[in-house]
Amino acid sequence: MTRTDAATTPLASRVRGVDLLATATLGLRTRRLRAVLSGLGIAIGIAAIVAVAGVTRSSQAALLAQIDRLGTNLLTVSSGTGFGGSERELPAEATRMLRQVDGVLAVAPTAQLTTENVYRNQLVLEGQTGGLAVRAADPSLLVTLDGHVRQGRFLDAATAVYPVTVLGHEAATTLGITRVDPGTRVWLGGHWFTVAGILEAIPFAPEVDRSALIGFPVARSMFGYAGHPSRIYVRAQQERVTEVSALLRLTTNPMNPDRVDLTRPSDALTARVAVAQSSAVLFLGLGAIALLVAGIGIGNIMVISVLERRAEIGLRRALGATRGHVGGQFLAESLVLGAFGGTAGVLIGCAITAALARSRGWTMQIPVEALWGGPLVAVLVGGIAGLYPAFRAARLAPAETLRTG
Known part of the structure; x- marks a missing residue:
């Protein structure tokens, strides 16, 4: 070009x-x-x-x-619910028998007192419970559930014999109680109970969150508790959860194991x-x-x-x-x-x-x-x-x- x-x-x-x-x-x-x-x-x-x-x-x-913090080795033993959603009774010997199962670390019995309710004061109309329950428990409950007290203290051998209650997280919120002092009381079963503590929320036990907890001795003396638990929490060794689960129904109720409901709360999460x-x-x-x-x-x-x-x-x-x-x-x-x-x-x-x-x-x-x-x-x-x-x-x-x- x-x-x-x-x-x-x-x-x-x-x-x-x-x-x-x-x-x-x-x-x-x-x-x-x-x-x-x-x-x-x-x-x-x-x-x-x-x-x-x-x-x-x-x-x-x-x-x-x-789940990692609370663990997957917590098991709940119950006998279902009856009329009105109340928990059915388990055999009186169930707690003692469960504690003898090999691989069980801790057992905490509770009993829902179906005839008793808790209110902020005696002026609240009967039946307006807000979905709250009264539940008898002992000091082992907090350790077994790996729970924590937000304010105050939990039940112990001394307070369990007196009209003293510890409120679950949701129960305290419903009753409008935000702090614990010597004058904090609730109307429980027709009697004044001193509030000793308020729990942090327990994701694995929502029924405890909605309960006012009292000791077994005061439940017997004031409300005629007959010694039958309605829900028992069992903490098993992590590597033996399956093995322990297979034994709990028969151990809890040897006569009618099919009437025992066994759940693992971590499954819900x-x-x-x-x-x-x-x-x-x-x-x-x-x-x-x-x-x-x-x-x-x-x-x-x-x-x-x-x-x-x-x-x-x-x-x-x-x-x-x-x-x-x-x-x-x-x-x-x-x-x-x-x-x-x-x-x-x-x-x-x-x-x-x-x-x-x-x-x-x-x-x-x-x-x-x-x-x-x-x-x-x-x-x-x-x-x-x-x-x-x-x-x-x-x-x-x-x-x-x-x-x-």
């Missing part, structure tokens, strides 16, 4: 990435409200997904930590983990639907943008821009919208998770996959939504766009 031929040969049109980004964001910068509203749809979908993933992970971590996982799938599906709707919205906005900027497209084509440059401009614009929405969605989702975790006392945990996967999915949705508008813009004829623009 001669020098003259080279001078007359047109140069191929080129566009740098920086220039493409600046051109692609021109429409977003000039129509900021539209851009924010378009990106908001993506942000809501991503925020929902990140928040669900974060809240689910945080709650599961809290539940698993609770484990089930809650599974429920949280299944619920998360539902909410993730709703987040995916939100993303789909947001993608359709972006596609609609980009089609409108192409129609509004026909003159700009024609001028750029007349000045040498190729179809690829024009299509790339609009595709890049939809990608930027997706990236903007995805980043905002991750931030919103993290904020929601942090707020909820703080209110529940959880340690905030967000899957790493959600942090990088959220923006990636958002960009992907934006790119798919922008394919048709970009193709349509690239197919516009320069002469027609200049004449009709």
Whole structure:
């Protein structure tokens, strides 16, 4: 090729990435409200997904930590419930027999006094119990359940013979008792009982949380307790839980072992983990639907943008821009919208998770996959939504766009 031929040969049109980004964001910068509203749809979908993933992970971590702390070796022995939800009696010798089972570390009997109720004072109408129960127990209960006293003290050999009660966490809340002092009393079974302590919540024993606990001696002397427990808590050696479980029914009631109910409270928390996982799938599906709707919205906005900027497209084509440059401009614009929405969605989702975790006392945990996967999915949705508008813009004829623009 001669020098003259080279001078007359047109140069191929080129566009740098920086220039493409600046051109692609021109429409977003000039129509900021539209851009924010378009990106908001993506942000809501991503925020929902990140928040669900974060809240689910945080709650599961809290539940698993609770299970690890309280152990899975606690077993509960009962005989079901009778009329009105009251617990049925177990044999009087059940506690002594269970303590002789090899592999049992601790046994704590309790007995629900079905004919007695607890009230804040004697002015409360009979029958308005608030779902609370009166339960006889001994000092071994707190150790067996690995419970803790929030205020005051627990029952001991001295207080068990007097009208003294210890309130479960929920019982204290229902009765409106927030502190323990020498003058704090409740109306229990037609008598005044001094409140010696308030327990922390015991996740593995919600029935204790809803009870006013008194000693077995005072239950006998004041309420005629006959010595039959209604619920017994058994702490077994961790490696022998299965072996111990197989012996408890027959040991508790040799005559009618089929009438004995045996449960492991930790199974309830484990089930809650599974429920949280299944619920998360539902909410993730709703987040995916939100993303789909947001993608359709972006596609609609980009089609409108192409129609509004026909003159700009024609001028750029007349000045040498190729179809690829024009299509790339609009595709890049939809990608930027997706990236903007995805980043905002991750931030919103993290904020929601942090707020909820703080209110529940959880340690905030967000899957790493959600942090990088959220923006990636958002960009992907934006790119798919922008394919048709970009193709349509690239197919516009320069002469027609200049004449009709």
